[in-house]
Amino acid sequence: MVKPDGVQRALVGEVISRFEKRGLKLIAVKIYRIPTDIAERFYGEHKGKHFYDSLIRYITSGPVVCMVWEGEEAVSVVRAMMGKTNPAEAAAGTIRGDFALHPGRNVIHGSDSEASAKREINLLFNDYELIDYKRIDAEWLVE
Ligand code: IDP
Ligand code: MG
Secondary structure, three states: OEOHHHHHOOOHHHHHHHHHHHOOEEEEEEEEOOOHHHHHHHOHHHOOOOOHHHHHHHHOOOOEEEEEEEOOOHHHHHHHHHOOOOHHHOOEOEHHHHHOOEOOEOOEOOOOOHHHHHHHHHHHOOHHHOOOOOOOOHHHHOO
8 A cells, every 4th residue: 555645755656666567466456545444443453552643644644545466475575675664774675765764654555464465455445346367477477
């Protein structure tokens, strides 16, 4: 998910382009203004932490772009391409390492496991919004 700062800073195309070129397949995408109740469920694991209230304000402060990317080891591949939560510590070449400075404005969210991906996709998408198709370059991406 490109967070509100990423949308306002016109980084949506850059983020999509990186995942696309890596070989991941985009199977769902939408711009969405997350309602507070969905944001609270989305970030439920962080309730009670010192940054929770500001995190909910941040993620509901403007539209986000939600995406579902499919591919080999998609969760760990995307997490590696995102970089560390604190962009000041994120490696150059990662999205956070190239485009962000502060954890409260770190441009992108990515699921941290298959189980959380399923949960988050269910919160943000209807089943009919996930599109099954084959990329024309599929056989050039996977042996
Ligand atoms: P992740 O996004 O890399 O999975 P999490 O630990 O799940 O990181 O935290 C969720 C989000 O909460 C982060 O992406 C960041 O926006 C925010 N966050 C986490 N830790 C801090 C902090 O120490 N200060 C401010 N915001 C934070
Ligand atoms: Mg997380």
